[in-house]
Amino acid sequence: MLNPPLLSIPDSYGATSKRLDIIIPSYKRPHGAVEAARSVLSQVKQYNVADLVNLVIWDDSTPGLDVDHLAQELSDYDGLFRLGQNRFNKGMSGNILDLVSLSKSPFCTILTDDDWLEEGALPEILEEISKILVFDNSKDSQIIGAFFVPRYSYLEDGTLHCVECRPFTCDSLISPSPCNVIKYSRNAFILTGLFFRPALVDFAFWEENKANSFFPLLYYSSIAISSDVKFLNRKWLHHTCLNLCHWEAWGESELQQNARLHSDYLQALVLIAQSYASRSMRDRLSCAKYLSQAFIEQLRAYGGPRLRQFMIVMSLTKHSPILFFAYLSITLARLIMPLRAKFQFFKRFGSIN
Template sequence: MRSSAEVSEKNFLYNLPSKSLDIIIPCFKRPHDAIVCAKSVLKQIKRYKLSHLVNVIIWDDSSPGFNPSYFVEALSVFNDLFYVGQNPANKGMSKNIFDLISSSKSVFCTILTDDDWLEDGSLLEILDEIDFISSSDDPARSLDIGAFFVPRYSYLEDGSLHCIECKPFDFDKLISSSPSNVIRYCRNAFILTGLFFRPALIDFSLWRTHIDNAFFPLFYYASISASNEVKFLDRKWFHHTCNNICHWESWGDTRFQQYSRLHSDYLKALLLIAHKYSPRNSPDSFRCIKYLWKASVHQLLSYEGPWHTQFLIVLSVSRLSLIPLFAFFRILLVRFGWFIRSKLRLLIRWL
């Protein structure tokens, strides 16, 4: 175990050795869950002797009354297989993860949230995939693949399967890079766990500018997929916990305020991504707007609660919801304005 509580986060992480994979476990107010999460990875590293390939970084975002020594004691059997540290002051999830990812020097990086865990035996498969992608002797394994992700099997705290998220296909699929695909598939990053990416390919500018957006994973997925292929793998590598206690106090005091903030941030993230990566009047514009509108409606309908609360949430973000529709009509006018004008001239002559 190597503790970094006494040095700054960035200075420490920049000194980590470059390996095949950085597994970053950001923690906040879930010390017991974080131990379970970390053990699910460290057991496999120790069993299969993978320490030369994987960095495990456990980083607490200044949880009240918490000390990194808790991890030192609870994970002492794993000795030098992980790094642990704590922010001196709370940064918030997005800024904390931003600093961690931007400091990563390994080939691939992934976030494993503190209430999830890695299924037994999965780490070997993950490293095999990274090796397959990273090999330079075959064009199919080139640097063109900037990220890969798997479905998120989401379980309730009682162990029952709630849903399967982020599964756009029923088979392995290579997603080509295009403006419409950026918008169509960026939602598959909204659950942090399960997405693997090359940190060196991330354009951090959009994320840095909108650091408080709750759907910040969409920013770095979009920046990678805008210029690189993304691979979907139909594998069950993670146990994702959903509908548990979430610390969203900074987003509001009530469930309505918190979900309104979530929906608003999601729509803003989509619009920002569309503005940055979808050129106006391009041949792909129609598809971009279609996927943007479809994703917006899907998110608004995803709220699991009373219908009247859902209606209020829709009203609270209605202005944002209409932007894709206005963009669609704008494209129609640009594309078919000449046709509309010619018909109007004929109508005027007839009158």
């Protein structure tokens, strides 16, 4: 008998507490959701860990999709997953927020519907969680609230495009502090690759700002402010990049979507800085330095119209003057660079003559 599709989320999605909840939120990618699920379920069967892993696949009201079709595609794994569909579209953040808020297991992770779990990764993940849970019993230890791995991003033809979210060359521990939340916030934009304790998430903060497209930064920050975060230099997940993304809610054109993402990332940094400001003046100065660096890195990366960027910065400056000064430094650098190039040219030209 196939898993019956649940049409809307009740008080819980029917999963009992295990060791890890893996959530696959899906929208307009039924085939990708099935492939992501298979990458997990095949290892659940292979390593006989059904008693340790919950897999939840939840569609965000894809037009014309009958989730019975997904159940049929996964019939070889009947009984090993939960499947459901929202009655109406909640958006990526809203869908994931509801699912994470219902997670009962010690750890939870998101596997998006265009990614998959690498072969042999699941037992290593479960072993790491076991170590952390044993570590919890040590009276002198600081709780580890999350761990993350680098994001290996591949093109659809299988070519490695880049590796992101790798702030260290070896396994490292990030201690909880406002400075570290800001300093390492860029590594938190990932969905796939972050394993975290749902019990530590500030859902009120997330709910209040769930329209922000960089919502992973928000729930990461609420965990990292009060607990250690572990970086593991492992290749556990395959992320697909530069593929078709259904971001229509963030803008009709690619230009509008990029502007929205740029604005939301800057806003997320502002929100985090405001919410977790340190009382220590020394820490505040350190936070300001890391915040400025994060702003400058993002401002430099933006490839859209300069006027649009100026308007985005002005809309947020009242909440963070540091953003304005970061923008000013970028603007001055853009003005000075051509002048410096001309100076170097005439200097060389004069030396030749």
